[in-house]
Amino acid sequence: MFVLFMLFVNRNLSREVRRRREVEAELLKAKELAESANRAKSEFLSNMSHEIRTPLNSILGFAEILQHSSLGSKEQRYVENILKSGKVLMDIINDILDLSRVEAGKMLIQKHPVELEALVREVYGLFLMKAKEKNLDLDLVIDERLPKILVIDGTRVRQILFNLVGNAIKFTHKGYVRISVERGERESAGGIELVLRIKDSGIGIAQADSIKIFEAFEQQSGQDNRLYGGTGLGLAICQRLAKLMDGEISLVSQEGLGSEFIVSLQGVIAGVVDQPLERISPSCRFGSEWVLVVDDVEENLELTSALLEAFGLQVATAKDGEEALEIAQNLEPKLILMDLRMPKMDGFEATKEMRKLKALRSTPIVALTASLIEKGKMEAHQDLFDEIWQKPLPLQTLQALLLRYFTPIEMQEDSIGARPDLAILASLSSTHQMFLLELIRSYFTKGSLEEAKAFASYLHALAKEGNDALEGLSKEILEWVEGFEIDTLEKRFREMERFLEGEKE
Numbered sequence: 001m002f003v004l005f006m007l008f009v010n011r012n013l014s015r016e017v018r019r020r021r022e023v024e025a026e027l028l029k030a031k032e033l034a035e036s037a038n039r040a041k042s043e044f045l046s047n048m049s050h051e052i053r054t055p056l057n058s059i060l061g062f063a064e065i066l067q068h069s070s071l072g073s074k075e076q077r078y079v080e081n082i083l084k085s086g087k088v089l090m091d092i093i094n095d096i097l098d099l100s101r102v103e104a105g106k107m108l109i110q111k112h113p114v115e116l117e118a119l120v121r122e123v124y125g126l127f128l129m130k131a132k133e134k135n136l137d138l139d140l141v142i143d144e145r146l147p148k149i150l151v152i153d154g155t156r157v158r159q160i161l162f163n164l165v166g167n168a169i170k171f172t173h174k175g176y177v178r179i180s181v182e183r184g185e186r187e188s189a190g191g192i193e194l195v196l197r198i199k200d201s202g203i204g205i206a207q208a209d210s211i212k213i214f215e216a217f218e219q220q221s222g223q224d225n226r227l228y229g230g231t232g233l234g235l236a237i238c239q240r241l242a243k244l245m246d247g248e249i250s251l252v253s254q255e256g257l258g259s260e261f262i263v264s265l266q267g268v269i270a271g272v273v274d275q276p277l278e279r280i281s282p283s284c285r286f287g288s289e290w291v292l293v294v295d296d297v298e299e300n301l302e303l304t305s306a307l308l309e310a311f312g313l314q315v316a317t318a319k320d321g322e323e324a325l326e327i328a329q330n331l332e333p334k335l336i337l338m339d340l341r342m343p344k345m346d347g348f349e350a351t352k353e354m355r356k357l358k359a360l361r362s363t364p365i366v367a368l369t370a371s372l373i374e375k376g377k378m379e380a381h382q383d384l385f386d387e388i389w390q391k392p393l394p395l396q397t398l399q400a401l402l403l404r405y406f407t408p409i410e411m412q413e414d415s416i417g418a419r420p421d422l423a424i425l426a427s428l429s430s431t432h433q434m435f436l437l438e439l440i441r442s443y444f445t446k447g448s449l450e451e452a453k454a455f456a457s458y459l460h461a462l463a464k465e466g467n468d469a470l471e472g473l474s475k476e477i478l479e480w481v482e483g484f485e486i487d488t489l490e491k492r493f494r495e496m497e498r499f500l501e502g503e504k505e
Contacts, residue, residue: 052093053090053093054297054300055299056086056089056090056093057300057303058297058299058300058303059082059086060083060086060087060090061303061304061307062299062303063079063082063083063086064083065303065306065307066079067079067080067083073476073479076488077485080485080487080488084487109153109156109244109245110153110155111151111152111153112151112152112153112154112271113149113150113151113271114149114150114151114152114154114157114271115148115149116146116147116148116149116150116152116181116194117142117146117148117181119154119157119158119161120140120142120161120179120181121140122158123158123161123162123165123179124138124140124165124179125444125490126162127165127166127169127177129486130169131169131177132449134169134172134173135174136169136172136174136175136176136177137175137176137177138169138176138177138178138179139176139177139178139179140178140179141178141179141180141181142180142181143180143181143182143183145183146181146182146183146192146194147192147270147271149270149271150194150268150269150270150271151268151269151270151271152194152245152265152268153245156241156244156245157196157245157265159237159238159241160196160238160241160242160249160263161179161196161198163234163235163237163238164196164198164238164261164263165177165179165198166234167234167235168198168199168200168202168259168261169200171200171202171203171259172200172201172202172203172258173202173203174201175200175201175202175258176200176201177198177199177200177201177202178197178198178199178200179196179197179198180195180196180197180198180199181194181195181196181197182194182195182196182197183195184264186264186266188266188267191266191267191268191269191270192268192269192270193264193265193266193268194264194265194268195262195263195264195265196262196263196265197260197261197262197263198260198261199258199259199260199261200258200259200260201257201258202258202259203255203256204253204254204255204256204257204258204259205251205253205255205259206255207254207255213235213251214235214236214239214249215236238263242263242264242265245265246265246266246267247263247264247265247266248263248264249261249262249263249264250262250264285311285312285408285409286311286312286313286402286406286407286408286409287312287313287406287407287409288312288313288314289313289314289333289334289335289406290313290314290315290316290331290332290333290334291308291313291314291315291316291333291334291335291336291337292315292316292317292318292324292327292328292331292333292335292336292337293305293308293315293316293317293318293337294317294318294319294320294321294323294324294336294337294338294339294342294347294350295317295319295337295339295342295368296319296320296339296341296342296343297339298319300339301317301319304337305317307398308398308402311399311402312409313402313406316331316333319342320342320343320344320345320350321342321344321345321346321347321349321350321353322344322345322350324336324338324345324350325345325350325353325354328354328360328363329357329359329360332359332360332363333363334363334364334405334406335363335364335366335402335405335406336354336363336364336365336366337366337368338350338351338365338366338367338368338385339368339369340367340368340369341369347367348384351365351367351384351385352384355384364386364387364404364405365384365385365386366385366386366387366388366389366401367384367385367387367388367389368389369388387401387404389401425496425499425500432458432462433500434500435458436455436458436459436496436500437497437500439451439454439455439458440455440493440496440497440500441497443455443493444490444493444497449481452477452480452481452489452493453478453481455477455493456474456475456477456478456481457474459471459473459474459477460474477489477492480492
């Protein structure tokens with residue numbers, strides 16, 4: 001009987017072992033299929049990023065050049081609408097790809113010294129007029145105990161703030177939205193706690209939806225998509241970015257009584273800057289140094305060349321890595337802007353070959369890509385490139401890049417297009433210039449259109465002294481105010497502010 005019992009047990013044991021092996025084989029197969037699908041998704045997103053962003057890069061770039069040319073007021077508005085719509089589309093693409101990069105573990109946090117108050121005020125300024133259009137109070141409170149400079153990933157912190165403040169204004173129809181930046185209580189030897197609070201008196205969020213809304217492509221129950229729109233990605237990205245920065249995001253809300261999103265970042269250290277933080281003037285010129293631009297897309301070459309030439313630089317172009325290598329050896333440029341995806345020889349291989357040559361070993365090579373997925377790959381090759389930038393490069397960003405490698409030889413009224421408004425201001429006495437500068441600063445401090453109207457009124461009063469050009473500028477500013485063309489108004493005021501500060505010195 002014992003022998004029969006043991007045979008029965010062994011038979012059952014063999015069946016169990018065989019069944020477990022079959023289950024393990026199925027799990028392994030499923031794992032391989034999932035990894036294969038994930039690789040296919042990443043490849044698809046990489047291709048989609050490149051294929052969509054490349055033409056969009058050209059659209060935004062040429063529109064920016066047009067914006068700085070001599071256009072009539074109607075044509076100027078058309079170009080600004082192209083830029084606005086293009087940037088909205090770029091934001092949607094970025095949201096989808098950002099989420100994919102985070103999920104794939106390819107999103108790297110890059111911390112640098114950042115003037116936190118300037119960053120927060122920039123976000124505040126971007127939403128101020130949108131809040132006023134809805135008759136909302138947009139408040140900003142900054143804790144005086146915070147260090148002036150913090151070592152953080154400014155781009156990602158700005159992205160979180162932009163999403164949360166944008167949502168707060170969108171879902172609030174009366175009352176207020178408050179941005180608070182605080183020094184938290186949880187400090188350690190590793191640094192301080194940075195707390196960002198976005199509180200509103202909006203529609204609120206039901207308790208049942210308080211977790212769901214942080215999931216990708218999810219929105220609160222019953223949300224009217226025709227009224228509010230959105231892709232359901234913003235909060236998902238914010239939560240993942242906060243975790244990547246050793247932080248967390250929480251929600252306190254009650255349906256119908258508003259919401260408060262709280263972002264807490266741990267171990268944030270105070271920083272110092274090697275040189276004073278200053279605004280970059282969009283109107284400097286460099287010497288006639290050579291820059292090599294490498295890109296297989298003709299429109300990208302034409303656009304980048306036009307921008308670089310506007311700064312007074314000489315430009316050579318190449319459509320693939322092999323051609324770039326040959327030109328670089330003969331020309332020995334002072335800077336190389338290198339695309340990655342190209343026929344014959346890609347940017348990675350071309351850069352590796354250049355680094356082998358003594359004449360090019362120390363030449364700055366800046367990698368440019370339209371693909372966010374490719375950017376994650378490049379970050380694993382930091383030693384190969386001096387810098388990594390994502391296309392498109394706006395004019396201000398390109399100038400910031402150039403200032404790292406070239407010394408400006410002169411400042412002029414504008415690098416692209418004539419700027420008669422600055423010439424008008426230059427003709428005024430120092431007393432008038434000082435008063436106008438104070439009005440502009442008051443506008444940016446208070447965020448009130450009344451300050452812009454006062455600026456226009458002062459110009460109108462000066463025009464009575466015989467300066468007809470001042471009257472034209474006065475009317476133009478009033479048109480921007482009355483048409484709520486806030487982007488144009490603030491851009492021009494920033495340029496005038498920089499110019500007047502230069503004149504004052």
